[in-house]
Amino acid sequence: MKKILSLILALALVMSLSVTAFAAESNTATDKTPGTKVVTGTYIAGSTSDVISVNIEWGSMAFTYTGASAGTWLPDSHSYSGATEAGWSCVDGENVITITNHSNVAVKATASFAKADGTNLTHSFTETSETANDGVVALATAVGTQVSAAPSADIVFNITGGSISADSNNLGTITVTIAKSTT
Amino acid sequence: MKKIVSLLLALVMVMSLSVTAFAAEPVVNDGTKGTDITVGGEYKAGDSSKAVVSVNITWTGMSFTYNGAGQGTWDAGTHTYTGSTEAGWAASNASITVENHSNVGVTATCSFAKADVTGNNAGLTFGNNGATVAAHPKSVDTASTEAAKSATITVTPNGSLDSTFTGDSIGTITVTIAQAQ
Numbered sequence: 001m002k003k004i005l006s007l008i009l010a011l012a013l014v015m016s017l018s019v020t021a022f023a024a025e026s027n028t029a030t031d032k033t034p035g036t037k038v039v040t041g042t043y044i045a046g047s048t049s050d051v052i053s054v055n056i057e058w059g060s061m062a063f064t065y066t067g068a069s070a071g072t073w074l075p076d077s078h079s080y081s082g083a084t085e086a087g088w089s090c091v092d093g094e095n096v097i098t099i100t101n102h103s104n105v106a107v108k109a110t111a112s113f114a115k116a117d118g119t120n121l122t123h124s125f126t127e128t129s130e131t132a133n134d135g136v137v138a139l140a141t142a143v144g145t146q147v148s149a150a151p152s153a154d155i156v157f158n159i160t161g162g163s164i165s166a167d168s169n170n171l172g173t174i175t176v177t178i179a180k181s182t183t
Numbered sequence: 184m185k186k187i188v189s190l191l192l193a194l195v196m197v198m199s200l201s202v203t204a205f206a207a208e209p210v211v212n213d214g215t216k217g218t219d220i221t222v223g224g225e226y227k228a229g230d231s232s233k234a235v236v237s238v239n240i241t242w243t244g245m246s247f248t249y250n251g252a253g254q255g256t257w258d259a260g261t262h263t264y265t266g267s268t269e270a271g272w273a274a275s276n277a278s279i280t281v282e283n284h285s286n287v288g289v290t291a292t293c294s295f296a297k298a299d300v301t302g303n304n305a306g307l308t309f310g311n312n313g314a315t316v317a318a319h320p321k322s323v324d325t326a327s328t329e330a331a332k333s334a335t336i337t338v339t340p341n342g343s344l345d346s347t348f349t350g351d352s353i354g355t356i357t358v359t360i361a362q363a364q
Contacts, residue, residue, distance in 0.1 A: 052214035061222045067229030073286035075237030078321045078331075080286075086229060097220065107214070113222070157222070166226040174220040178212045 052103045054139075054178045055150075059094030063159050063171060088159040097176060100152040101139035106181035111135035111155050115172040121162035128154040138181055232286055238316075238360050239282040239331075240291075245356065248273040249305070249344040270343065277338040279358060281314065282331050286322035288363035290315050293336055296355050302348030307356065310337035315363050 071083035099109045112135060115121045125135035130153075137153040145151065157174060164171070212218045255267035281291040291314050295307040314336060320329035338356070 052212075054212045054214070055209045056212050056218050057209040058220050061220055062225065063222065064225045064227050066227045069229035070232040073232055073235040073322050075235055075284040075286075075319070078284070078319055080232065080322075080325065084229065103214075159222075159224075164224050164226050166228070168226060169224055171222040171224040174222060175217040176212065176220065177217040178214040180214065 048104075050103070050105045050180060052105065052107060052178060052180060054103060054107060054109065055100040056097065056109075056176055057100075058097045058174075060091070061095060061157070061174070063088055063090045063095070065159075065164050086163065088161075090158070095157045097155045097157065097174070098152060099137060099139065099155070099176065099178075100150050102142045102147070102150050103180075104141055104143050106141045107139050108179050108181045109137050109139065109153070109155075109176055110179070111157070111174055111176045113157070113172055113174050115162075116168075116170045119162060119164060119168070119171065121164075121171060122160045124158045124160050126156040126158070128156065138183075232322075234287040234362055235285055236287065236289060236360060236362060237284045238289060238291070239284065240358055241280045241282070243277050243279075245277055245338065247275055247277070247305070247340040247353070249340070249348075251346060272340045275338075275340065279336045279338060279356070280333055281316055281336070281358070281360070282333040283316040284319050284331050285362075286318050288315055288317050290361050290363050291334060291336060292359045292361070293338070294357050294359070296357065298350060298352045298354045300348065300350040300352075302345040303350060303353050304342045305340055305344055305353040306342040307354070308339045308341050310339065312336055 065088055066084075066086060068086040069084045071080040073080055097111060101107050111125055113123045113125075115123070124133065126133050127135075127137050130137060135155060137155060139151040139153055142150045159171065210218050249272050250268070250270060252270040253266075253268040255264035257263075258265050279291075279293060281289075283289050293307075293309045293312050295309075297303060297305060311334060314334035316334045317332045319331050320327035336358075340353075344353070
């Protein structure tokens, strides 16, 4: 009985298999008329996706506020000489943000500064490669460039005004955002 | 032996430790979110002006007269003296004025070194000695129109001279100026 059932199942399986019929094309060719066949082709463009990869490097971003100095007292004239004003300073190069584009598209890097709460600081961004000095730099695609020669630009950050107290050490945060260039 | 080897190994390991410099590491940004950079600050007081001490000292005359005791006038009728006078220093009004042109307050302190001459037992008393004189007002506020501050130290003789004193100088006054604390 079991054998019969097995046979029936096997038969059902075999019958359910479909057979693709490769209909044969044919031409009739003679010694006067050769057989012909149109050969078709389709072009499918290779898929490319945008890859954004930008290296961002920066210096210590450590700024020093130095209070004003009256200078040297001259008792004969009752005046000071060599007075210095209060101001901000940063070690050369430590206030530079370097942005290097390794993307396969052109990108735009935008730097913005959020001063720490309670401070009255003013700041500036200066681009070494552009003149707008708005904290925005455009970088060309890296396609066609050596890795070591990827498109790169510097943004220099400075504190230009305001002051901090002796117990302050956080001035704020610079945020650099990267976006595919639309132009 | 094992301990020595262990110690040597530990020493080598310690010496090979490198000090990590906290340079900012490059960060890869894939355009999905911003990269934050912390900006640090340090407050440094401006250099305070160096103290410059400059003081004008003016003196009145420093000549004092000591009058020996006088018996008075002999009264032959009573065989007594009348109008005797005691020995003492003649009235004086000597003083030293210290005017401060410094950018700091100063103290002025006088001392007297008696001349070591015969018959000289004189001394001096200084009134307002060690006076403090404030800095020049313009050094505190350059817009100030106030004149320089000053202090006066009075000089009064004491002690005595006796008849053997034939000298001229009874001593020397020294005025020492120091930055006020």
